[in-house]
Amino acid sequence: MMSKVKNAMSTLVGGMLPHGHHHHHNHHPGGGHGCDGDSLPPRFPYGRPDFLDLTPELLQYSTEHAARPVITLKRGSRLSWRTGYAEVINAGKSMLNEDQASCEKLFVKKPNGKHRNSTVLEDNGDGTGIPLHFWGIFDGHAGSGAAIMASKLLHRLIADRLGEICHLLENPTSAPPICLAKNGSPFQAEAKKGAAQEPDDPEAISDSTVRFHMEKVVSLESLVMGVLETAFKQMDDLIEKEKASYAISGGCCALAAIHLMGKLYVANAGDSRAIIVRNNEVIPMTNEFTPESERQRLQYLGFLRPELLGNEFTHIEFPRRIQHSELGKKMLYRDHTMTGWAYKTIVEDDLKFPLIYGEGKKARVMATIGVTRGLGDHDLKVYNSNIYIKPFLSCVPEVKVYNMDENKHGPDDVLVMGTDGLWDVTTDREVADAVSAYLSCCDPSDPMRYTLAAQDLLMRSRGVPKERGWRLPNDRLGSGDDITVFVIPLAGHESET
């Protein structure tokens, strides 16, 4: 993520590099993470995704900001579904690549009984259980600790939570029971027991009878969505908890896709993006969560809980900062209820800094952070203040579902997942055209075709080094951010053994 947290004071922990190496600090006031973690060990050492299997030399080489080498899956390595992968480090905004990624095949099993989830590429389990495929990309900011931890653990939390409803997943034809006993079997309370029954009030009886018999039918699909939502929350809580014992720096956007029982679930918290490209048609699978897209939610919180603004910020948005000489004049504004703009007379309180300020990629929450969902960031504060950002951030993803079984997929139909570095300079349409064109020229039996397509996409956003920065063929500026791309063939699960 490119300068998402301004002038971050976080430390690089657990890496091969010493603490606190951010290449440049910009001049804006910015957020900082507390430094309590400096003396603690890292939760996981810095590295690149296990499936890349980098040697120490290659790991070092991957951090060359001048060359920005594109790192891809090795020929001979294989991810599930022949998934393609490519990544590149930023142009210098942080010493290390703050993006992380994971790709796992697991099996969903009942929690009692030993279950060993498999790790990369291999199925280490006994092959029983419901197959679960997982892809995740984690775009860190202000340090790589949270992104690394999430890339190591999020899929396990998801598999565990799915394990708890395993017996329901095994009966996909019947709707999940509303209530479960402790052993997980459906619990049926005796009819009317516990309902108010005053003999002198016949209405109360008929009312409660009706009420107890009204039940919403909940689908298995929305149960899996609930698993993803609560697993992200659990991951975020775990980061907070383990910060007591480990140094876990920064925060991260998290984008996860799982394939379970014929459906693809895409869960997004942050500004990464996933699209399905089918027959060269784009199907968006995510919305981005930014200060602009979540403005009203954040303003509403600031309005209801003004103490979170620490007397420094106003929840009202203005098109620019107000000067003292403008007191009593009228200025355009909008509050948490508005989409349009209106004029208001400027009062003393309006001179405070706006909670949401700036436009597009420069929009910030409390002048500090440019994304509004993700994991970590528990000790992120407004620069030089005691105002915490975390209450304004959400760790809960938006989940979209794509029914694989309802669609036929050719070898060129793919799910593309990328961090914002990819999408900042290349549109959905351009990505779809590029990946379709690339794959159509590529031998369908080449096991590297999706990795080569991922590399091609990445190059289109990174560009090549010229005198004035990284440039695209049309001489526009390329992305100087970390970039991570998965290209996942949707026909891949059919070819899976």
Place this chain on the structure above:
Amino acid sequence: MMSKVKNAMSTLVGGMLPHGHHHHHNHHPGGGHGCDGDSLPPRFPYGRPDFLDLTPELLQYSTEHAARPVITLKRGSRLSWRTGYAEVINAGKSMLNEDQASCEKLFVKKPNGKHRNSTVLEDNGDGTGIPLHFWGIFDGHAGSGAAIMASKLLHRLIADRLGEICHLLENPTSAPPICLAKNGSPFQAEAKKGAAQEPDDPEAISDSTVRFHMEKVVSLESLVMGVLETAFKQMDDLIEKEKASYAISGGCCALAAIHLMGKLYVANAGDSRAIIVRNNEVIPMTNEFTPESERQRLQYLGFLRPELLGNEFTHIEFPRRIQHSELGKKMLYRDHTMTGWAYKTIVEDDLKFPLIYGEGKKARVMATIGVTRGLGDHDLKVYNSNIYIKPFLSCVPEVKVYNMDENKHGPDDVLVMGTDGLWDVTTDREVADAVSAYLSCCDPSDPMRYTLAAQDLLMRSRGVPKERGWRLPNDRLGSGDDITVFVIPLAGHESET
């Protein structure tokens, strides 16, 4: 609105009928409005829209619940753009028709200088100013007071607020200034004046310079959207204020469309609906605001301000009521962050009644109200309690814009606005097909064609009286609710003199 407020205790005020006539009370616990207003005079007497010009006999006839006569615009009357109109009373849930409507042509003028907004059909002004067309439908509940008041005043508030930015509307090519002096002219603060300038801190200077020069460009269109949003708020505040002196019963959903300078703005607060039918294609112009569609907003408020739930309700949603015997078991739930469902262990607090409960048309906020946006309802409380509903309701509309000038319209292209009675039994597609079919068989020069089309739509939702209620031709149940329909020809403004 059909039983949107359960068992409402409100009084019918200012009508030709005595107080408190609701035909039946159902057995669910429900909300009631305070009765403080009983001794106060009505703000406006009960009646039907002025443009119908009903005689006292016809007004009485319009309330016949057994016949449910369809009331339309008279032949010879004319609304702007040849707008068609039809209405019918409910099947007996309230003595009077709680829907109201208005259709006005006004002129936007500067506030200083005498401005007289025109009333129905005629342009009483001097013909100067920017022409403004207004259509509004107001679906009342628990009394007709708020709906009547809004139908009389909302368009005037909108015209007045537009008047305040009249000089900006007259210069549509330049973006509105961020800041205005008291006289309304753009105010330009001196550069850097008022910015922090500590000579020993060069960063502070460059920072504040940059910051003050960053300005969002706000469009004239979003200024008009802001006018609609703030005018609804002002209308709601006015109802609250005038309740001190007048009896203004109940609340209402409000759907307003305005045409200004080549654009159609549709503002919706509630569960009425507007669609454009163009070339028999449907373009939705509204979203409905109901306990289901606004669940997360309401739960978030209940979560942040639990005192608003009065220790009687829980912000967590369950698929049904929980019985006491289910304590300690696991039940499906979702909170304000979730779209999917998950299991939680039931604790004592979960036995409270859910803030949002029921499905579809039966969904309610605190067992009381079935819509979540609108005007009025300031003293609506949960039945038999001191818990106010109003904090959970929003009076701010969602505004959508349709650029009339960018599209060519034939005589059969229309905007259809209807209260929920219309849409409960007839889908968007069916409405579009019916109106297209009807108009294509109708003499394009007949001034009554849009009113006849509105009447045709209304009949399709009302049906005809049979042994077991009002029935549609396919024998499905018709709507027993009040129904109000505008059919507005989009080519109408071209034919306007």
